[in-house]
Amino acid sequence: MAIDWTNLLGTIGSSAVGALGTNYAANQAASDATQSAQTAAQMAQFRPVGITTRFGKSGFQYDPTSGQLTGAGYQVAPDVAAAREGLMGLAGTGLGQAQQIQAFQPQVNTAAQGLFNLGQGYIAQTPEAQAQQYITQQQQLLAPGREQALANLTNQQQQQGRLGLATGGTMAGYTAGAPGLQATNPQMAAYYNAQAQQDAQLAAQAQMAGQQQATFGQGLMTGGINLAGQGFGLQSQALAPYTQYAQQAINLENQGLNALTQGASLGSLGASQAQAAANQYAAGQSTANQAQRAALQGTVAGLTDPISQLIRGLSATPQTAMSSLPTTFGTGSYYGSQDLGQYL
Numbered sequence: 524m525a526i527d528w529t530n531l532l533g534t535i536g537s538s539a540v541g542a543l544g545t546n547y548a549a550n551q552a553a554s555d556a557t558q559s560a561q562t563a564a565q566m567a568q569f570r571p572v573g574i575t576t577r578f579g580k581s582g583f584q585y586d587p588t589s590g591q592l593t594g595a596g597y598q599v600a601p602d603v604a605a606a607r608e609g610l611m612g613l614a615g616t617g618l619g620q621a622q623q624i625q626a627f628q629p630q631v632n633t634a635a636q637g638l639f640n641l642g643q644g645y646i647a648q649t650p651e652a653q654a655q656q657y658i659t660q661q662q663q664l665l666a667p668g669r670e671q672a673l674a675n676l677t678n679q680q681q682q683q684g685r686l687g688l689a690t691g692g693t694m695a696g697y698t699a700g701a702p703g704l705q706a707t708n709p710q711m712a713a714y715y716n717a718q719a720q721q722d723a724q725l726a727a728q729a730q731m732a733g734q735q736q737a738t739f740g741q742g743l744m745t746g747g748i749n750l751a752g753q754g755f756g757l758q759s760q761a762l763a764p765y766t767q768y769a770q771q772a773i774n775l776e777n778q779g780l781n782a783l784t785q786g787a788s789l790g791s792l793g794a795s796q797a798q799a800a801a802n803q804y805a806a807g808q809s810t811a812n813q814a815q816r817a818a819l820q821g822t823v824a825g826l827t828d829p830i831s832q833l834i835r836g837l838s839a840t841p842q843t844a845m846s847s848l849p850t851t852f853g854t855g856s857y858y859g860s861q862d863l864g865q866y867l
Contacts, residue, residue: 574786578603579779581786595787599779610772613811619763624761631754639747645740653733661725669718676714685710 584594598806599607648656680686685708692706708853 534712536650549584574782576778576785578775578780579782581783583786595783597783599776599778603775603779605771607775610768610775614669614765614768614772617762617768621758621762628754628758635747635751637747638750639744642740642743642745642747646737648736650730650733650737653736654729657732658722658725661729663721665721673714676710680710681706687780725859 530553557834573583579597579599581595583592583596585591586593669763677686680688689706689708691704691709693703695701
């Protein structure tokens with residue numbers, strides 16, 4: 524049986540061209556889908572807007588190849604920058620003053636501790652013990668004068684011959700069976716009565732003195748605490764100028780920063796709108812690509828003849844396609860032990 528090589532090669536060539544065309548169309552569809560995705564991604568990119576205000580301007584850097592945002596910054600106006608630096612200079616001076624006051628705090632703490640310890644000494648005793656101590660101290664002060672007064676009175680009575688004189692004694696007492704009143708020397712009685720009255724007054728004063736001493740000790744302790752607190756308060760007051768100047772400088776800096784934040788806000792607004800447009804674009808392209816892919820799949824599915832299968836095998840695995848060709852010309856393979864010439 525002779526083989527019609529002309530028809531066979533024509534069929535192979537036609538099938539090969541069709542298969543190659545189908546493969547090209549499929550690759551083109553994939554390329555279109557990729558391009559559509561890239562276009563949608565570029566449409567949805569965040570693109571901030573440059574803003575210039577009285578206080579400063581914003582700036583953005585983009586990758587020259589991809590167009591993506593790579594950096595952002597802002598620059599304050601020259602006069603605003605000069606004012607900012609002036610305020611920062613004043614803030615530095617204020618900070619130095621605050622540091623000097625802080626260095627003075629240990630001395631304040633030492634003085635405050637001394638007052639506190641002194642107050643503790645005053646309240647170490649109870650008010651009763653402090654009252655007794657007061658009476659003892661006052662009587663020690665009065666003792667010399669009392670001895671002199673008694674000696675003078677005794678000498679006077681002796682010179683007048685009245686020393687030892689006692690009058691006013693009685694036999695009856697104030698109640699039945701009670702002893703009568705003893706006779707006394709009028710001048711001596713007046714002397715000792717005055718001394719007893721003075722001791723009673725000292726006792727009343729001692730109670731007040733004990734209370735006053737406790738209050739005084741408490742005041743010293745409170746004064747020590749307040750002194751330490753005033754030292755720390757002085758530090759806060761000394762730091763106030765630095766804080767105020769620094770805050771004013773920050774306010775000026777923020778005015779320049781507003782240009783960057785405003786540009787980013789406008790870019791975010793535009794990005795949301797671009798995202799919506801990109802979604803619509805991507806949806807439309809996806810529909811078109813699916814339709815094109817379905818058409819290509821239908822075309823390929825129609826190529827079911829052995830030659831088309833051969834061509835698909837050649838395009839997929841060119842080194843082994845011929846070995847899988849159906850043997851419709853005999854029992855041996857085309858590159859096997861039989862000679863094709865016997866069929867001519």
